[in-house]
Amino acid sequence: MISKADIKRVxxxxxxxxxxxxxxxxxxxEKLVAEAxxxxxxxxxxxxxxxxxxxAMGRISLLSSPSPALAVVRMPAPPSSSEIDAxxxxxxxxxxxxxxxxxxxxxxxxxxxxxxxxxxxxxxxxTVELYNPKTVQATMGAVFRRKVIYCDLPxxxxxxxxxxxxxxxxxxxxxxxxSETLSPEGLIVMGSESNGIGEDMAQKVTSRLYIPPYPRxxxxxxxxxxxxxxxxxxxxxxx
Amino acid sequence: MISKADIKRVxxxxxxxxxxxxxxxxxxxEKLVAEAxxxxxxxxxxxxxxxxxxxAMGRISLLSSPSPALAVVRMPAPPSSSEIDAxxxxxxxxxxxxxxxxxxxxxxxxxxxxxxxxxxxxxxxxTVELYNPKTVQATMGAVFRRKVIYCDLPxxxxxxxxxxxxxxxxxxxxxxxxSETLSPEGLIVMGSESNGIGEDMAQKVTSRLYIPPYPRxxxxxxxxxxxxxxxxxxxxxxx
Numbered sequence: 329m330i331s332k333a334d335i336k337r338v339x340x341x342x343x344x345x346x347x348x349x350x351x352x353x354x355x356x357x358e359k360l361v362a363e364a365x366x367x368x369x370x371x372x373x374x375x376x377x378x379x380x381x382x383x384a385m386g387r388i389s390l391l392s393s394p395s396p397a398l399a400v401v402r403m404p405a406p407p408s409s410s411e412i413d414a415x416x417x418x419x420x421x422x423x424x425x426x427x428x429x430x431x432x433x434x435x436x437x438x439x440x441x442x443x444x445x446x447x448x449x450x451x452x453x454x455t456v457e458l459y460n461p462k463t464v465q466a467t468m469g470a471v472f473r474r475k476v477i478y479c480d481l482p483x484x485x486x487x488x489x490x491x492x493x494x495x496x497x498x499x500x501x502x503x504x505x506x507s508e509t510l511s512p513e514g515l516i517v518m519g520s521e522s523n524g525i526g527e528d529m530a531q532k533v534t535s536r537l538y539i540p541p542y543p544r545x546x547x548x549x550x551x552x553x554x555x556x557x558x559x560x561x562x563x564x565x566x567x
Numbered sequence: 568m569i570s571k572a573d574i575k576r577v578x579x580x581x582x583x584x585x586x587x588x589x590x591x592x593x594x595x596x597e598k599l600v601a602e603a604x605x606x607x608x609x610x611x612x613x614x615x616x617x618x619x620x621x622x623a624m625g626r627i628s629l630l631s632s633p634s635p636a637l638a639v640v641r642m643p644a645p646p647s648s649s650e651i652d653a654x655x656x657x658x659x660x661x662x663x664x665x666x667x668x669x670x671x672x673x674x675x676x677x678x679x680x681x682x683x684x685x686x687x688x689x690x691x692x693x694t695v696e697l698y699n700p701k702t703v704q705a706t707m708g709a710v711f712r713r714k715v716i717y718c719d720l721p722x723x724x725x726x727x728x729x730x731x732x733x734x735x736x737x738x739x740x741x742x743x744x745x746s747e748t749l750s751p752e753g754l755i756v757m758g759s760e761s762n763g764i765g766e767d768m769a770q771k772v773t774s775r776l777y778i779p780p781y782p783r784x785x786x787x788x789x790x791x792x793x794x795x796x797x798x799x800x801x802x803x804x805x806x
Contacts, residue, residue, distance in 0.1 A: 432671075436792060443791055445781035468790075506806045542684035542805040551707075552682055553675060556798045559791070563799040566781040567745045 330380045330388070334373070338388040338400060344457055351403050353459035354390055360469055361397040367472035370402035390461040403459060407477055416487050419513040420447030421565065424481055426529045427520035428455045428554060434476075435466020436555040437518070442470035444562035449474060450515070452481040452529075481517075485532035488515040495534045497525050498557060502538035510565045518558050537561070569619045569627070573612070577627040577639060583696055590642050592698035593629055599708055600636040606711035609641040629700040642698060646716055655726050658752040659686030660804060663720055665768045666759035667694045667793060673715075674705020675794040676757070681709035683801035688713060689754070691720040691768075720756075724771035727754040734773045736764050737796060741777035749804045757797050776800070 340346040341354045352372060355364050364371050377385045377396040385394045407415070415422075423446050428434050434456050441449050456463065458476045467474075485495045494514040498505070517533060519525035525533070539552065539560050552560070579585040580593045591611060594603050603610050616624045616635040624633045646654070654661075662685050667673050673695050680688050695702065697715045724734045733753040737744070756772060758764035764772070778791065778799055791799070 436795065439792065440795060443780050445785060468792075539802070541682050546684060552798075553678065553707075556675065556679060556794065559795045559798050560802040563778070563802065 330375060330384050335384065335387050338373075338375075338398070339390075341400065342390045342461065344460070347403075347457070347459050352400050353403060353464060354398060354461055355401055355464055355471075356389060356391055356398045356461075357395040357465070358397045360465070361399045363469040363472050364399045364401050369404060369472055372400040372402055374399045391465070407475060412477065412479075412484075415448055416491060418447070419491070419493060421445075421511075421513055422447050422488075422515050423449045423558065423562075424484060424515050424517045424529070425449060425451040425455050426481055426517060426525050427452050427523070428518070430521055430554075431456050431460040431462035432466045433521065433553070433555045434458065434460075435463040435468075435471075437558050438463075438467040438474050438476060439470045440555065440559045440562055441474050442467075444566045446474070446516075446562060449476045450481060450484050451476055451478050453478055482528050482532050485515055485517070485529065489532065489534060495532050496537055496561075497530065497533035497535075498538060498561065499525070499530070499533075499536045500538065502536035505537045505539050505561065505564055508535070508537060510567075512565075516558075516561055516565070518554055518561075521554055569614060569623050574623065574626050577612075577614075577637070578629075580639065581629045581700065583699070586642075586696070586698050591639050592642060592703060593637060593700055594640055594703055594710075595628060595630055595637045595700075596634040596704070597636045599704070600638045602708040602711055603638045603640050608643060608711055611639040611641055613638045630704070646714060651716065651718075651723075654687060655723075655730060657686070658730070658732065660684075660750075660752055661686050661727075661754050662688045662797065662801075663723060663754050663756045663768070664688060664690045664694050665720055665756060665764050666691050666762070667757070669760055669793075670695050670699040670701035671705045672760065672792070672794045673697065673699075674702040674707075674710075676797050677702075677706040677713050677715060678709040679794065679798045679801055680713050681706075683805045685713070685755075685801060688715045689720060689723050690715055690717050692717050721767050721771055724754055724756070724768065728771065728773060734771050735776055735800075736769065736772035736774075737777060737800065738764070738769070738772075738775045739777065741775035744776045744778050744800065744803055747774070747776060749806075751804075755797075755800055755804070757793055757800075760793055 347353050375398045464471050488495050494511050497517040517529055586592050614637045703710050727734050733750050736756040756768055
């Protein structure tokens with residue numbers, strides 16, 4: 329059973345404003361709910377179709393086809409500046425997302441970061457919200473394992489550079505990524521879907537890379553999707 | 568101006584049945600429409616918001632937010648068996664998709680195939696339809712440059728093997744893809760989102776590969792999305 333008030337409370341979490349106000353977000357699907365429960369995140373409520381019935385699940389679900397389980401989860405506190413200092417001092421390999429706008433792309437990138445052992449994902453403040461239901465679902469659970477840190481991205485890039493770590497970015501006039509020696513530490517900047525890396529961040533990049541098409545001189549597609557480019561880049565860094 | 572009959576005709580192409588019956592599909596967006604016009608594909612009609620008005624465009628568009636241009640395009644005839652013979656005789660590098668179900672994944676894979684110079688994409692007959700609007704849009708124009716051939720996939724794999732070309736597939740117990748010598752010709756089999764490569768196709772694979780996570784022994788994410796895995800695989804083949 330679920331009360332009318334609870335139905336209203338869960339449904340409200342479809343809105344970004346309400347998520348920010350309450351500090352709560354929704355995950356759906358048996359696998360994701362199980363991961364939430366194991367994750368160390370604070371789980372406020374769990375609903376199963378078996379308990380509340382299909383109609384009620386249809387009403388609280390934020391997906392077009394509801395799944396048999398849904399959890400309401402509390403967002404973790406953002407890392408403190410001393411935690412960020414400690415992260416950078418550990419000489420990590422991190423991603424920096426400059427204005428990524430598509431929820432599915434962000435979720436897929438967090439999943440990629442998880443697979444390839446990327447220590448954290450920094451995101452510009454205009455990057456799409458991590459707790460958007462589409463983003464959360466696209467992470468396939470990686471949202472519980474990888475930190476996404478919204479911040480002043482150029483400042484973070486400066487921090488990496490001041491610790492003598494490289495700041496990578498992909499550009500059409502960059503050097504062939506297959507021929508470069510790629511460092512196990514540093515920051516990899518990925519640009520937005522429509523505009524690539526913005527001018528402010530481009531100035532912070534110390535190593536310009538390029539994922540060439542095949543054959544090298546082919547016209548054809550003019551770009552790769554940002555999540556695809558992230559995957560190829562991370563795979564080559566972790567080779 | 569656009570007639571009521573034309574509005575009805577275009578909208579009907581949102582249905583797979585109607586696309587198959589008419590042999591027509593829809594592309595939207597100025598860039599994609601321009602590519603359609605240059606592509607050599609037969610373009611039956613083009614509509615611009617400037618000509619027909621926003622309201623009419625809203626009615627014919629199959630997207631949630633209509634763009635300023637829409638074209639109705641005729642599907643090319645599927646390749647004949649002698650064309651497929653000639654393709655295989657040219658010792659190409661091709662993809663084989665075994666039951667890929669998500670329209671966005673298929674479109675993204677065609678875009679990846681275009682970028683990495685994959686000669687053709689073979690698809691099992693239960694793979695999602697290429698001319699689904701979501702798929703077409705996700706190809707970003709690659710639908711006009713790369714062939715997707717629906718076929719009996721195990722038979723195609725046999726053809727590659729009988730010409731002494733390798734048939735690759737990724738499996739959890741495969742060999743580390745980073746350490747393998749990858750052939751510039753052959754077939755790369757990618758499995759479905761939920762079940763991976765099916766038993767029938769798994770039997771045809773002559774070289775089992777694995778994209779390892781980082782660090783190699785990490786738990787974490789249990790899989791990569793099929794489009795992401797395709798991108799990483801193609802990038803390593805084209806290194």
